[in-house]
Amino acid sequence: MISLAKDNIKHAKAGSVSLAKRTMKVPAVEYTDERKWLLEKEKIFRRLPLLVAMSCELPEAQSYLCTEVASVPIIITRDENFELHAMLNSCGHRGAQLLEPGCGKIKKLTCPYHAWRYALDGSLANVFANDIFGEIDKSKHGLIRLPVYENAGLIWVNTDPNSQLNISDYLCGYDTLLQHFNLREFRIFDRRSLEGPNWKIAYDGYLDLYHLPILHKKTFGSDIPYKSLAYSWGPHTRVTSPDPDYAKESFNTSPESFDVESLTTGVWTIFPHVSIASFDAGCRGILISQLFPGSTVSESITIQTYMIPRKLELDEREEAQAMFDLLETVVAEEDYRTGMKQQAALKTGLRNEIIFGKNEEGCQTFHKWLNKVLETSNEELPALFQSAIRCAV
Ligand code: FES
Ligand SMILES: [Fe+2]
Numbered sequence: 001m002i003s004l005a006k007d008n009i010k011h012a013k014a015g016s017v018s019l020a021k022r023t024m025k026v027p028a029v030e031y032t033d034e035r036k037w038l039l040e041k042e043k044i045f046r047r048l049p050l051l052v053a054m055s056c057e058l059p060e061a062q063s064y065l066c067t068e069v070a071s072v073p074i075i076i077t078r079d080e081n082f083e084l085h086a087m088l089n090s091c092g093h094r095g096a097q098l099l100e101p102g103c104g105k106i107k108k109l110t111c112p113y114h115a116w117r118y119a120l121d122g123s124l125a126n127v128f129a130n131d132i133f134g135e136i137d138k139s140k141h142g143l144i145r146l147p148v149y150e151n152a153g154l155i156w157v158n159t160d161p162n163s164q165l166n167i168s169d170y171l172c173g174y175d176t177l178l179q180h181f182n183l184r185e186f187r188i189f190d191r192r193s194l195e196g197p198n199w200k201i202a203y204d205g206y207l208d209l210y211h212l213p214i215l216h217k218k219t220f221g222s223d224i225p226y227k228s229l230a231y232s233w234g235p236h237t238r239v240t241s242p243d244p245d246y247a248k249e250s251f252n253t254s255p256e257s258f259d260v261e262s263l264t265t266g267v268w269t270i271f272p273h274v275s276i277a278s279f280d281a282g283c284r285g286i287l288i289s290q291l292f293p294g295s296t297v298s299e300s301i302t303i304q305t306y307m308i309p310r311k312l313e314l315d316e317r318e319e320a321q322a323m324f325d326l327l328e329t330v331v332a333e334e335d336y337r338t339g340m341k342q343q344a345a346l347k348t349g350l351r352n353e354i355i356f357g358k359n360e361e362g363c364q365t366f367h368k369w370l371n372k373v374l375e376t377s378n379e380e381l382p383a384l385f386q387s388a389i390r391c392a393v
Helices: 002-014 034-045 167-171 174-181 199-207 314-347 361-375 381-392
Strands: 024-027 049-054 063-069 072-078 084-088 102-105 124-126 148-151 154-158 187-196 229-233 236-240 267-270 274-280 284-293 300-308 353-356
Touching (some): 024 361, 034 284, 034 361, 049 063, 049 167, 072 154, 154 167, 167 174, 187 314, 199 284, 199 300, 199 361, 284 314
Antiparallel strands (some): 024 353, 049 154, 063 072, 063 102, 072 084, 148 154, 229 236, 274 284
């Protein structure tokens, strides 16, 4: 984190930015072709670890969270030993869903259909009226377990139960940097979902700063920096801008003494679908946006979660609420409204391609990795990310 801060100071003083080697063209059908979109749902969203929950949603031993991710109903539990488990929300008997979406405390998972009961690790503990059901091997009829990983106050689940991809490898060390947000100590202030355009059109908007003083001039103002420094760990990218304060004569602070706010500026994206950014309003709030494909190629859903570090006083709450409301306006009325019209224009088929500038390196990295993953077989997926770790080191 300190070397990243040093790099920022270097660029701020020199008035320079980091740029991609060249511009990059992307065929317009990438955003409109239904077959490509179906492939992305299968090979990206059903095969890679996704950020599905915050650790604070399962704060205690014997707690659970039930949700749906990429159309897969899942349950996450924290057992009596504080160990985390993820499972398909589907009973080993006839497949019914055991829990309704939500979170809370729980000791056992009981199916509402015929009362089969499971321990928090998903193993089958009891079959109702076992004497008349017939012989079964309980060890073979537990819940389907899914790979799960927790770090930096965040929880990832892979909805492919047979995945060979180690989630820590997948994150390429990026999660270690995310620890500096200290999300483990945060709580959820508020959450909402927004409808948007094709998920990649929506996601591109989190990866470029180029549009900030233009599209968001009414909300963020026209002075907001648009020049970027992009850093990548495998497919995961942080985009920030050289801080103009570092260029001032009077600036002589050592990066070693920087506070966490200064170290974590900018937008931190977690491939393929998450953006994290912090805001100052009443307290330091952190907005986590999780994007998912919607019900057609032209639609997406974004879950916005606003997190705060502690219980807030009334005036702080009002400021935080005003910021969260502003962020809804920024994303829904500015980013996604523009994205939906962009989507409609591309859907005409009259434009063959779009182009990313050298200053839109974050978008370039995203599209390169997306294609790389789509082309990689299940067997080769672990090696793809292991080699990315070697590059990151
Ligand atoms: S489907 Fe769950 S007990 Fe029958
Ligand atoms: Fe934006």
